[in-house]
Amino acid sequence: MKTSEKAENKFREGYNCAQSVIWSYANKLNLDPDLALRISNGFGGGMGRKQEVCGAVSGAIMVLGMMYGRGENEDREKQEKSYAKVREFIDKFEARFKTVNCKALLDGCELLTAEGQEMFKNKNLKEKCCSYVAYAAELLSQE
Numbered sequence: 137m138k139t140s141e142k143a144e145n146k147f148r149e150g151y152n153c154a155q156s157v158i159w160s161y162a163n164k165l166n167l168d169p170d171l172a173l174r175i176s177n178g179f180g181g182g183m184g185r186k187q188e189v190c191g192a193v194s195g196a197i198m199v200l201g202m203m204y205g206r207g208e209n210e211d212r213e214k215q216e217k218s219y220a221k222v223r224e225f226i227d228k229f230e231a232r233f234k235t236v237n238c239k240a241l242l243d244g245c246e247l248l249t250a251e252g253q254e255m256f257k258n259k260n261l262k263e264k265c266c267s268y269v270a271y272a273a274e275l276l277s278q279e
Contacts, residue, residue: 139164143273144266152180156269157195161276165202182238185247190238192265192272193229197222199276221279228275233268241268 137145143160147153154176162172178184179194200222206215229236239245242261246252256262 138274139277140270140274144270147266147269152177153191153265153269154179154195154198155191157192157272157276158198160273161199161202165199167202181247187239187242187247188237190229190236190241190268192268193226193236196225196272196276200225200279203279225275229272232271
């Protein structure tokens with residue numbers, strides 16, 4: 137099964153967008169899957185449902201950090217490479233979806249209101265989120 141399919145399936149199980157992306161890469165990164173879910177938990181819904189940066193994007197940025205990021209006692213060059221990879225990822229995501237803003241990606245749906253939750257269900261916006269999660273994981277597989 138492709139990593140993008142794993143990520144989408146995890147999202148369909150009820151985990152948030154950020155969790156689904158990072159979880160799908162946990163084994164490849166030698167990261168405990170449960171820890172991956174816990175670390176990324178607050179990034180769902182554009183960070184605690186505040187609808188800022190899409191959680192799928194945040195999860196992908198965490199994965200890129202683990203792949204390319206600067207650790208303790210490492211050269212700053214690694215940090216610059218990591219930043220470049222993040223910019224490249226965001227550029228590709230925006231090229232496809234026009235934004236990385238969760239609220240915009242969900243057609244203005246307000247996730248923190250009862251009306252917004254109803255809109256999310258009635259307009260089947262979960263399917264949009266599935267596509268964001270799958271695409272984020274797919275982009276990472278090209279790394």
